[in-house]
Amino acid sequence: MTTNTSLRLRDLKSEYQKLWNRCEIKTEKLAPTQDTVAIIRTNRGRYEALQHKLNVPWYFIAVIHNMESSLKFTRHLHNGDSLKKRTYNEPAGRPIAAPINGWGAGYTWEESAIDALVLHEFDQVKDWSLAAQLWQIEKYNGFGYRLYHPEVLNPYLWSATNLYSRGKYTSDGDWDDDAVSDQVGVAALLKILLKVENLQISLM
Numbered sequence: 001m002t003t004n005t006s007l008r009l010r011d012l013k014s015e016y017q018k019l020w021n022r023c024e025i026k027t028e029k030l031a032p033t034q035d036t037v038a039i040i041r042t043n044r045g046r047y048e049a050l051q052h053k054l055n056v057p058w059y060f061i062a063v064i065h066n067m068e069s070s071l072k073f074t075r076h077l078h079n080g081d082s083l084k085k086r087t088y089n090e091p092a093g094r095p096i097a098a099p100i101n102g103w104g105a106g107y108t109w110e111e112s113a114i115d116a117l118v119l120h121e122f123d124q125v126k127d128w129s130l131a132a133q134l135w136q137i138e139k140y141n142g143f144g145y146r147l148y149h150p151e152v153l154n155p156y157l158w159s160a161t162n163l164y165s166r167g168k169y170t171s172d173g174d175w176d177d178d179a180v181s182d183q184v185g186v187a188a189l190l191k192i193l194l195k196v197e198n199l200q201i202s203l204m
Contacts, residue, residue, distance in 0.1 A: 009135045016131040017203050025188045029160035033184045037192045039071050054123040063186045073109040077116040083107040129202045137186050155181035160188040
């Protein structure tokens, strides 16, 4: 259960550390988590290209891509809307600039992804410790769980793990106590991805 009402990273780092240490992937969710990680790894080059441009870790971009767009490169990283036009869901009207190749071609995934990452100022982040990344990702998704339903850990992060069972927003502002997220959350993905890629990241 989330008990800290502060939204500041410095106040929440130890909480994320404890949650990460307690977090275990549910047995029945292990295979789908591994399958998702396998797809992420095949597209590592595209994520790394953005890392080189913006200094944002490739795996951080990848897990957001999964949560927002189910790893589809035909969708905006902002929210999963089609790349054929600007976003119409929140945040609407992104990217502001027209597509480089014209509206007939729509946006490339890279154009849109760069806009989304810069919009959230990820290119300005200095602290890429694991706890800070979990905070950044929860901030990206929104602090609604923490503020209004602290009895439920945000499934965007913790779905498919022992830290989440039920309760979710079914749409913006619409809460359902009995709804269950069927997504594989960010923490489960990172648990496997960091291990198979042998990535050494400071937790704090």
